[in-house]
Amino acid sequence: MDALAAAAPPLRHGLSGGRILAMLQRQLYLYRRSLIRSLEIVYWPLMDLLVWGFLSVYVATLRGGAGAIAFLLGGMILWDLFFRAQQAISVSFLEDIWTRNLINVFVSPISTAEFLCATMLLGVIKVVVIGALLGALALVFYAFNIFHYGLPLLPFILNLIAAAWGMGIITTALILRFGQGAEALAWAVAFLFQPFSAVFYPVAVLPPAVQRIAWLLPTTHAFEGMRAVLAGRPLPWAHVAWAVVTNAVLFAIAIGVFAWVMRIARDQGLLLRSEGW
Amino acid sequence: MSGVASAFATPAISAEHLTKRFGETVVVDDLSFTVARGEIVGFLGPNGAGKTTTLGMLLGLLNPTRGAVRLLGLPMPEERQRILAHVNFTSPYVSLPGNLTVGENLAVFARLYGVAGARERIARLLERFGLTAMRDRAAGRLSSGEGTRLGLVKALLNDPDVLFLDEPTASLDPDSADRVRQVLREIRTERTMTLFYTSHNMQEVERLSDRILFLHRGRLLADGTPGDVLRRFERDTLERMFLDLAREEESAWTR
Numbered sequence: 001m002d003a004l005a006a007a008a009p010p011l012r013h014g015l016s017g018g019r020i021l022a023m024l025q026r027q028l029y030l031y032r033r034s035l036i037r038s039l040e041i042v043y044w045p046l047m048d049l050l051v052w053g054f055l056s057v058y059v060a061t062l063r064g065g066a067g068a069i070a071f072l073l074g075g076m077i078l079w080d081l082f083f084r085a086q087q088a089i090s091v092s093f094l095e096d097i098w099t100r101n102l103i104n105v106f107v108s109p110i111s112t113a114e115f116l117c118a119t120m121l122l123g124v125i126k127v128v129v130i131g132a133l134l135g136a137l138a139l140v141f142y143a144f145n146i147f148h149y150g151l152p153l154l155p156f157i158l159n160l161i162a163a164a165w166g167m168g169i170i171t172t173a174l175i176l177r178f179g180q181g182a183e184a185l186a187w188a189v190a191f192l193f194q195p196f197s198a199v200f201y202p203v204a205v206l207p208p209a210v211q212r213i214a215w216l217l218p219t220t221h222a223f224e225g226m227r228a229v230l231a232g233r234p235l236p237w238a239h240v241a242w243a244v245v246t247n248a249v250l251f252a253i254a255i256g257v258f259a260w261v262m263r264i265a266r267d268q269g270l271l272l273r274s275e276g277w
Numbered sequence: 278m279s280g281v282a283s284a285f286a287t288p289a290i291s292a293e294h295l296t297k298r299f300g301e302t303v304v305v306d307d308l309s310f311t312v313a314r315g316e317i318v319g320f321l322g323p324n325g326a327g328k329t330t331t332l333g334m335l336l337g338l339l340n341p342t343r344g345a346v347r348l349l350g351l352p353m354p355e356e357r358q359r360i361l362a363h364v365n366f367t368s369p370y371v372s373l374p375g376n377l378t379v380g381e382n383l384a385v386f387a388r389l390y391g392v393a394g395a396r397e398r399i400a401r402l403l404e405r406f407g408l409t410a411m412r413d414r415a416a417g418r419l420s421s422g423e424g425t426r427l428g429l430v431k432a433l434l435n436d437p438d439v440l441f442l443d444e445p446t447a448s449l450d451p452d453s454a455d456r457v458r459q460v461l462r463e464i465r466t467e468r469t470m471t472l473f474y475t476s477h478n479m480q481e482v483e484r485l486s487d488r489i490l491f492l493h494r495g496r497l498l499a500d501g502t503p504g505d506v507l508r509r510f511e512r513d514t515l516e517r518m519f520l521d522l523a524r525e526e527e528s529a530w531t532r
Binding site (some may be wrong): 030111 | 299329330333336337338339340354357358359361362364365366368370371372373374375376377378381384385386388389390391415431443
């Protein structure tokens with residue numbers, strides 16, 4: 001028996017629900033404490049909904065634009081879910097840098113995996129809140145009932161959340177590597193992928209070379225699949241399968257990048273420097 | 278030897294040939310020392326001596342270029358999670374989220390450390406450090422002295438076996454600083470807790486420490502009780518020794 005084991009009760013190994021919950025609790029306290037922060041969750045999605053909603057109504061009045069409301073609003077709502085879930089991960093990390101709390105967290109027994117799990121769960125909570133809100137408002141303002149499409153949309157929403165996790169982890173790794181000066185990435189990275197993800201238009205409108213890039217992204221398969229469901233076609237399982245495969249690759253890359261950056265951070269003292277200690 | 282006896286025979290902290298380079302700069306150079314369980318050790322040195330870098334390596338925030346760290350008999354960083362559950366740390370340069378209340382911050386960290394009976398423990402520690410009335414106040418609205426005491430409450434939440442303190446009384450008025458020193462002494466007598474701390478208050482170090490480690494340009498210059506070190510370097514006070522070293526450094530710069 002080693003010394004620590006003799007002197008102290010045994011510890012649980014692997015992921016600890018308590019530690020994940022602790023980090024999640026820390027983020028939720030932030031929203032409870034700040035009205036502005038809480039309103040921010042709904043403010044931007046609401047503004048997006050109004051702009052895209054009225055645009056959809058206008059396009060629907062044009063010749064051949066009958067399906068515009070479903071495609072544009074559906075695309076906007078799912079994009080917002082993806083963006084907020086991605087942002088939740090990197091902004092949670094930034095919160096600890098902004099409040100000079102990162103060292104307190106990293107000298108606690110929390111593992112990197114637990115830390116990331118908490119931020120991913122926060123993303124899911126945001127997705128549920130924003131999804132319910134936008135879905136309800138789209139129904140009230142534009143008579144567009146996204147809930148009507150129900151289960152067939154779920155695989156695409158879940159894949160978008162998974163893609164958001166992957167991109168959020170990579171963004172967080174970049175912020176850790178390049179410091180607080182790179183914090184704009186938390187808001188910018190998702191939009192780098194937006195033109196290629198065919199959020200508001202089919203992949204077919206992209207130039208052939210760009211289409212090849214687009215099909216490598218899980219988000220593209222999710223939005224193409226969404227359009228098929230909204231058009232009343234059967235659930236496109238091929239897009240579901242490709243989204244899962246590309247997400248698995250993205251997630252593996254994200255974990256690899258994060259582990260690599262953590263090693264650099266521990267070699268170069270980036271955790272200490274991030275708080276000027 | 279029984280398990281428990283061997284636990285107490287194992288050093289709380291062991292650093293072997295610890296070296297840290299950043300590019301061509303050697304910040305910590307072949308540093309070796311051990312700290313026994315229950316010892317209070319002052320870790321001293323002028324600015325730039327390598328104290329923060331060493332603390333970073335001991336806490337697993339920084340990988341050594343060479344050498345090894347063991348805490349409570351376990352290797353860092355391989356056993357990082359097991360070790361850190363029994364260790365804690367605070368520094369006035371690291372803060373708790375200012376937009377959460379004192380109580381919320383402590384609840385979060387109590388859960389992170391898996392503290393049993395967290396509510397009672399938090400209440401006891403807040404009382405001990407005179408912060409009970411601040412429980413519902415945002416941590417960002419505390420004075421710097423109150424913030425330092427809150428950091429100490431956080432650091433004691435998990436009743437650590439090894440407590441790392443970076444300048445624990447730096448922003449406290451003399452009365453508060455004395456109270457903090459008193460609490461640290463009491464805690465040490467109540468249970469076997471190892472204290473490893475940095476300070477620029479040499480009088481405090483002389484009063485509080487069982488032993489001091491004096492770091493100079495990344496190397497261990499002195500290791501012993503405050504009295505031993507003063508005799509060896511033929512100085513009356515640690516402050517005199519500190520000043521002489523710092524000025525020697527300054528004259529080296531201006532030469």
